[in-house]
Amino acid sequence: MSTSERLIESTRELLWERGYVGTSPKAIQQHAGAGQGSMYHHFSGKPDLALAAIRRTAAELREQAERQFTTPGTAVERISAYLLRERDVLRGCPIGRLTQDPEVLADPALRGPVDETFDWLHGRLTEVLAEGRERGELAAGLDPADTASAVMAVLQGGYVLARAAGSTEPYDRAVKGALGLLAAHAATGAPAAALPRPTRERETS
Amino acid sequence: MSTSERLIESTRELLWERGYVGTSPKAIQQHAGAGQGSMYHHFSGKPDLALAAIRRTAAELREQAERQFTTPGTAVERISAYLLRERDVLRGCPIGRLTQDPEVLADPALRGPVDETFDWLHGRLTEVLAEGRERGELAAGLDPADTASAVMAVLQGGYVLARAAGSTEPYDRAVKGALGLLAAHAATGAPAAALPRPTRERETS
DNA sequence: GTCTATATAAGGATAGAC
DNA sequence: GTCTATCCTTATATAGAC
Numbered sequence A, B: 001m002s003t004s005e006r007l008i009e010s011t012r013e014l015l016w017e018r019g020y021v022g023t024s025p026k027a028i029q030q031h032a033g034a035g036q037g038s039m040y041h042h043f044s045g046k047p048d049l050a051l052a053a054i055r056r057t058a059a060e061l062r063e064q065a066e067r068q069f070t071t072p073g074t075a076v077e078r079i080s081a082y083l084l085r086e087r088d089v090l091r092g093c094p095i096g097r098l099t100q101d102p103e104v105l106a107d108p109a110l111r112g113p114v115d116e117t118f119d120w121l122h123g124r125l126t127e128v129l130a131e132g133r134e135r136g137e138l139a140a141g142l143d144p145a146d147t148a149s150a151v152m153a154v155l156q157g158g159y160v161l162a163r164a165a166g167s168t169e170p171y172d173r174a175v176k177g178a179l180g181l182l183a184a185h186a187a188t189g190a191p192a193a194a195l196p197r198p199t200r201e202r203e204t205s
Numbered sequence C: 001g002t003c004t005a006t007a008t009a010a011g012g013a014t015a016g017a018c
Numbered sequence D: 001g002t003c004t005a006t007c008c009t010t011a012t013a014t015a016g017a018c
Helices: A005-020 A025-032 A036-042 A047-068 A075-084 A096-100 A100-108 A109-134 A146-164 A170-184 B003-018 B025-032 B036-042 B046-069 B077-085 B094-101 B104-105 B108-134 B144-165 B170-186
Strands: none
Touching: A005 A036, A005 A096, A025 A036, A025 A047, A025 A100, A025 A146, A025 B108, A036 A109, A036 B046, A036 B104, A047 A096, A047 A109, A075 A096, A075 A109, A075 A170, A096 A109, A096 B144, A109 A146, A109 B104, A109 B144, A146 A170, A146 B094, A146 B108, A146 B144, A146 B170, A170 B144, A170 B170, B003 B025, B003 B036, B003 B046, B003 B094, B025 B036, B025 B046, B025 B104, B036 B104, B046 B077, B077 B108, B094 B104, B094 B108, B108 B144, B144 B170
16 A cells, blocks of 8 residues: 555544544654655645645545445435444544534635535435335335434434443444334334344454 | 633634644633743643643533523424524534544543534434434334434534535525425324424624 | 653644655 | 654743842
């Protein structure tokens, strides 16, 4: 892997774990096994490097999410697949995390990918839910856009609760609770069966 | 207000806005209008001061939440009151925020109040929901503990989404979506009416 | 209790040799 | 492209006078 690649990957790791303020150029260099000059040769500084890292993380998140959405099955099944996907719960969301960094939010370039990622996700989830409603899988009274936001919030909030507890339990409960509510809102006759639930620690995203 | 009080209050503000790593003793002192010696006279250092600040914020959060829970009305109404309460959405949750600070999570003393606050909140919400189920307001199939986690997650996640978007919209949508799902899960005949929704920016918690 | 030195490390970067 | 030297600022205290 090239030095530039290693720098980006190291920055992704550190941003995820320590956030923007908590990540120093020196820490990145050491993690990447690169010298100062090397870093400042490839990138103009910390914000530039962070931008590259954030963009890549955002792109990866979209790819992974899209995989659950294009799965065959009912809307509830696809939403379940998304929420129940194996995740590194205790590390939290690498994109949602950036939301707590005032310097990230203050910089339009850094904030852009964060905002756009959630926007895209909301759009996709809304589509899936709207489709399910049209097919009669979900009650007509369900608002796809609002429900999509609720699903995303359960995910993001589940991470927060899990980190506070130092355990995935609150995350698992929240997902289970949300899917329970969603299944109850399914039009009569729709299966809305729960899928198996593998949650492991320590695994990329 | 005493110097020590001003230091604690300033720390609360800064922790909320910038987090633990992002908050320096110097910044606290300036915000409090206190000198270095003053701060180190009253507190042994940054962790000590942060502990006092976090404890107070946690206590305040509990008091505010308890107010919504002791309100008269059905379970869904009390949950609605809690979620729809006026909040400073774009500032996020002053306790949930700490969850993104590795140094806070790594220090049992600092992490304790965070963990306990969510634990307490989960217990209270579970009670409210269980009560509603017993009274026949909610379907028997609803799991109070899981649903309580889902409600908390919607709140915490709603903050995250709102900050990413720079707008309260995703938060409002998530809450609306969640209450919609919850209302649908109410036993037939229960009112589960939506309450008015005032969300303002810039207001203490 | 508060103020003013003083101190060591880290943050974030530039300059210029190789 | 990478390395070393150097620079200024901030972070986080400690020491001791007032």
